[in-house]
Amino acid sequence: MDTIIVSIDGREIPLHSTMNPEREADMLHDRFDPARFDVLIVLGTGLGYHLVPLKGRINDYSRVILIDILPGIDAVIARNEMTSFLLNSPSVTLVTGKQVETVEALLSDAIDMDSMRGISVLEHPASLRIFGAYYGRIKKSIDKMITIKAGNKATRRAFGALYVRNILRNFGLIESMRPVRGIFGAFGQYPAVIAGSGPSLDSDIGLIKRHQERFFIISVDSALPALTQRGVYPDIIISIDPQPYVLEHFMKCSAGHAIPVFSLSSHPSVLKRLKGFISLTSHPLSQLAAQVYGDSVGSVDSSTGSVAGDAVRFCVKCGFMAIGITGLDFSFLDYNIYARGTAYQKRYAVYFQDRVSTVEGYNFRYIFTSSGGLKQDGRFTRKSFQHYRQSLEDFIRNNAINVIYRLNDRGAPLTGVPFLGPEDFIAKQCGAAIDKKRIIDSIREAPPFLDGRALRTALDGIIGTPLFDEILRVSLGREPGPRERSRYREMAASVASGGPAK
Numbered sequence: 001m002d003t004i005i006v007s008i009d010g011r012e013i014p015l016h017s018t019m020n021p022e023r024e025a026d027m028l029h030d031r032f033d034p035a036r037f038d039v040l041i042v043l044g045t046g047l048g049y050h051l052v053p054l055k056g057r058i059n060d061y062s063r064v065i066l067i068d069i070l071p072g073i074d075a076v077i078a079r080n081e082m083t084s085f086l087l088n089s090p091s092v093t094l095v096t097g098k099q100v101e102t103v104e105a106l107l108s109d110a111i112d113m114d115s116m117r118g119i120s121v122l123e124h125p126a127s128l129r130i131f132g133a134y135y136g137r138i139k140k141s142i143d144k145m146i147t148i149k150a151g152n153k154a155t156r157r158a159f160g161a162l163y164v165r166n167i168l169r170n171f172g173l174i175e176s177m178r179p180v181r182g183i184f185g186a187f188g189q190y191p192a193v194i195a196g197s198g199p200s201l202d203s204d205i206g207l208i209k210r211h212q213e214r215f216f217i218i219s220v221d222s223a224l225p226a227l228t229q230r231g232v233y234p235d236i237i238i239s240i241d242p243q244p245y246v247l248e249h250f251m252k253c254s255a256g257h258a259i260p261v262f263s264l265s266s267h268p269s270v271l272k273r274l275k276g277f278i279s280l281t282s283h284p285l286s287q288l289a290a291q292v293y294g295d296s297v298g299s300v301d302s303s304t305g306s307v308a309g310d311a312v313r314f315c316v317k318c319g320f321m322a323i324g325i326t327g328l329d330f331s332f333l334d335y336n337i338y339a340r341g342t343a344y345q346k347r348y349a350v351y352f353q354d355r356v357s358t359v360e361g362y363n364f365r366y367i368f369t370s371s372g373g374l375k376q377d378g379r380f381t382r383k384s385f386q387h388y389r390q391s392l393e394d395f396i397r398n399n400a401i402n403v404i405y406r407l408n409d410r411g412a413p414l415t416g417v418p419f420l421g422p423e424d425f426i427a428k429q430c431g432a433a434i435d436k437k438r439i440i441d442s443i444r445e446a447p448p449f450l451d452g453r454a455l456r457t458a459l460d461g462i463i464g465t466p467l468f469d470e471i472l473r474v475s476l477g478r479e480p481g482p483r484e485r486s487r488y489r490e491m492a493a494s495v496a497s498g499g500p501a502k
Helices: 021-026 049-054 073-078 100-110 125-130 132-171 201-210 221-228 244-250 268-274 284-293 307-318 343-352 359-371 383-398 422-429 436-445 453-462 466-476 482-496
Strands: 005-008 011-014 039-043 063-068 092-096 119-123 177-179 191-195 216-220 236-239 259-263 276-279 322-326 404-406
Touching: 039 132, 063 100, 073 092, 092 100, 100 132, 119 125, 119 132, 125 132, 132 268, 132 284, 132 453, 132 466, 132 482, 191 201, 191 307, 191 422, 201 221, 201 322, 201 422, 216 221, 216 307, 221 236, 221 244, 236 307, 244 268, 259 268, 259 436, 268 276, 284 453, 284 466, 307 322, 307 383, 322 422, 453 466, 453 482, 466 482
Parallel strands: 039 063, 039 119, 063 092, 177 276, 191 216, 191 322, 216 236, 236 259, 259 276, 322 404
Antiparallel strands: 005 011
């Protein structure tokens, strides 16, 4: 019976039992369940003895991906009578001897949450014991990939209809918007501070106020009330939320001279009120606009799923020479949800608080329920926060961005982003006061407004075609019903004719 001996640092370690390797067939016998999980990923193939129970059932899976660190293992499997069936099924993909990054790319293309019932990941214990670092990295990558893709699927199902309605309505407002590309590269000699709405913003806001003329302030929309109420006036506001409650962030606080930057899927009530600059996304309807306008509009979509990620990408695109970040905590600090003065905290402090139910009590109950008790490094957090943080870390690493600094270390740290306290950031990265109003005003005047006629013509050309139906299916994450499809066609037709979206 064939077996494999692995030599590591002079030690010879069997990858299978040297006495009776076929006994491995009993190891995972009860773990194969193609009725529930139609995609199977196996970490550590070896000679495949542990996969013998798959014989006769392997075609019940829509896809089986076998991953092994050893190159050439397929040739050994092919001549083994017990396991050669693994190479004869059209549903099997065998990946051997590849770098982790190559495996990650293959898995990313293979995992499609919309077309599968579920994914089962099985591990060969001996392979993991010998090559733990290799398979551990791949397993971590799979976990992250599933989380992201499942989240994207859930987002489409929850907000898909809202995205479609928002973008169609914003098509009708496009002539009042300017392309975000007009801002790119405009700040090469200046520093910037990105302000998120996390509780750590409270620690830095005093220093930001005192020195705000020495750097540009980029605010996510939810941080706007916290900043303006304490005398800090952002220069640029990033807003991508598709939901109507985003207006809450702009109530009773003036954007002043600030430039708003919106996503094409942002809620149209905010675009209509503030106008500003528009950024395209990966949404199918947004890609229609990309075909019409080519590269002239531009995008700050970071694909991180968070406004913080888009704010970082915006700053990089604009060419800021140094970028400090605060209020991006990816965790709940001091049993607070957001910084003081944000719309979220006002709900508790102004509207809900009484002598029995305090704002602190509301915060704690929300945190404990929202986190499910999940902690990281002693801080309460959420899985979505962890996903946003990992995605932002990947974005920064993959784009080799080395001009970003964490201004405080109270939140969950961003790997690869050095800590530089706000005093040191200002002393080392910021010069004298900047005539920010002059620069912002010149940016407002330079880029032209967008012409909506070509976009309306393109939209009119796809209504009633299979392409429009496919856009709806992908956008919604499901097949729209006849009445729903008809309603979207009517909305699109109204916009294409120059009228409001019905």
